[in-house]
Amino acid sequence: MTHDLLGLFDCDEMTLRQHVSKALSGADDGELFVEHAQAESLTFDNGRLKGGSFNTDQGFGLRAVAGEAVGYAHAGELSLAALNRAADAVGAVTHGYSGSYASAPQRTNAKLYGEGNPIGSPSFEDKVKLLTEIDAYLRGKDDAVRQVTASIAASWQVVEILRADGHRVRDVRPMTRINISVIAGKGDRQESGSFGTGGRMAFTDFLTEESWQHGADEALRQALVNLEAIDAPAGTMDVVLGNGWPGVMLHEAVGHGLEGDFNRKKTSAFAGLMGEMVAAPGVTVVDDGTIDARRGSITVDDEGTPSAYNVLIENGRLVGYMQDRQNARLMGMKATGNGRRQGYSHQPMPRMTNTYMLSGDKSPQEIIASVKRGIYAVSFGGGQVDITSGKFVFGCTEAYMIEDGKIGAPVKGAMLIGNGPEAMKRISMVGNDMALDKGIGNCGKAGQWVPVGVGQPHLRMDQVTVGGTRA
Numbered sequence: 001m002t003h004d005l006l007g008l009f010d011c012d013e014m015t016l017r018q019h020v021s022k023a024l025s026g027a028d029d030g031e032l033f034v035e036h037a038q039a040e041s042l043t044f045d046n047g048r049l050k051g052g053s054f055n056t057d058q059g060f061g062l063r064a065v066a067g068e069a070v071g072y073a074h075a076g077e078l079s080l081a082a083l084n085r086a087a088d089a090v091g092a093v094t095h096g097y098s099g100s101y102a103s104a105p106q107r108t109n110a111k112l113y114g115e116g117n118p119i120g121s122p123s124f125e126d127k128v129k130l131l132t133e134i135d136a137y138l139r140g141k142d143d144a145v146r147q148v149t150a151s152i153a154a155s156w157q158v159v160e161i162l163r164a165d166g167h168r169v170r171d172v173r174p175m176t177r178i179n180i181s182v183i184a185g186k187g188d189r190q191e192s193g194s195f196g197t198g199g200r201m202a203f204t205d206f207l208t209e210e211s212w213q214h215g216a217d218e219a220l221r222q223a224l225v226n227l228e229a230i231d232a233p234a235g236t237m238d239v240v241l242g243n244g245w246p247g248v249m250l251h252e253a254v255g256h257g258l259e260g261d262f263n264r265k266k267t268s269a270f271a272g273l274m275g276e277m278v279a280a281p282g283v284t285v286v287d288d289g290t291i292d293a294r295r296g297s298i299t300v301d302d303e304g305t306p307s308a309y310n311v312l313i314e315n316g317r318l319v320g321y322m323q324d325r326q327n328a329r330l331m332g333m334k335a336t337g338n339g340r341r342q343g344y345s346h347q348p349m350p351r352m353t354n355t356y357m358l359s360g361d362k363s364p365q366e367i368i369a370s371v372k373r374g375i376y377a378v379s380f381g382g383g384q385v386d387i388t389s390g391k392f393v394f395g396c397t398e399a400y401m402i403e404d405g406k407i408g409a410p411v412k413g414a415m416l417i418g419n420g421p422e423a424m425k426r427i428s429m430v431g432n433d434m435a436l437d438k439g440i441g442n443c444g445k446a447g448q449w450v451p452v453g454v455g456q457p458h459l460r461m462d463q464v465t466v467g468g469t470r471a
Helices: 013-023 080-094 124-141 209-227 247-258 260-264 325-330 364-369 420-425
Strands: 029-045 048-066 069-075 145-163 168-186 189-199 235-241 285-288 309-314 354-357 373-385 391-403 406-412 415-419 427-430 442-445 448-451 453-456 459-467
Touching: 013 029, 013 048, 013 080, 013 145, 029 124, 029 325, 048 080, 048 124, 069 080, 124 145, 124 168, 124 209, 168 209, 189 209, 189 391, 209 391, 209 406, 247 260, 247 285, 247 309, 247 354, 247 373, 247 391, 247 415, 247 420, 247 453, 260 325, 364 406, 391 420, 415 420, 420 427
Parallel strands: 235 373, 354 453
Antiparallel strands: 029 048, 029 145, 048 069, 145 168, 168 189, 235 459, 285 309, 285 354, 373 391, 391 406, 391 415, 415 459, 427 459, 442 448
16 A cells, blocks of 8 residues: 555646646645555454444545635545545635645644554454453453453554645554453452554554463453452442543543633633633643644644644643634634544544643652542443533442541542533642553544543542442
């Protein structure tokens, strides 16, 4: 597969440039986005291979931006005829409009990941063998294991962005991940545990026997802990959040509210609060797309802007939003490298990359010891947030009681309920152990999915509403 996607059109590059330039005349901004993507996934469930898929897709999306309006058309055919049909469609927004075409994003020499396609290695047979080994390993480990599901997935995406001014950017994006989930049972009771890891790297970079066994052990440990768990209490109490993956709560409850489009339209709970205290002192939140090989990292976003280290909240104060080019221009701000899209059939919009809270000065032990009675939430499953009101609800997949400063019995069914901006002000202690998740995050917005990363240190939040089944 060639990396030169523009060469796949049935015309030379000069002709293509002329047609793109003509299609976007009078627009404020816009580009031709060309993509070739491959993806493979295998799922092993209950002792046999349950699912296997491989697919490739390629096409282009043409976008013209005129003020707040956007014309977008896409096609799965890389031809001049398809491009001209798309140009006719997007031309509706620039008809009678005379914008001045925005200057191109700056270039970058950064290389955050390799360009190799991870799908072919290990081979299909070796992947099936690995999934079989994971299944056998877990079943041999503990008689309580009733079900094992393991999956392995890889993708490879090549994108080319061509602007009306001739500016051209290419990015090649690999991705791999492995997921293991276990159901353990005792009598009539069954509980689950899971582990996943991955990133923009080859399988050989992380898939050793030692690493998958550690992942399998971790999934089993969580299932066995949950098997002993008592019903979570309900009420208002102090909560300690673990480091790493619990940052998903920060992503949902705060991150989405700091995306430029919601703030421009004033539909975010954080709208109009720039420069104000929106979190407790000591809380600093960043979105950083520049970390090597991370799942949420991108060398350039899907508009060609280099990704960046963007400070959103600094020492409790709101200092920045995540922006794509359109929202940045309409808000009189700078594009931050957060214009992302699922693929060529979707428009870019402001999206997170790796969003995390920086470390503070407290040890995890100090934080736990400071709580008289509360919940220690180590891992989360799903959560929901209402961007406009800031209200959120999150279910804990691993949590414990804290009694007199010590970790007590595991609890099940704990739900954390609150409001993003308000919850951020309830943070009273920030740990010194910031960690990122293991590389499993996906984020949905407006029907589009993109890979993301989350992270945080241990945190203490005072007087949080906990939903549980025990008074």
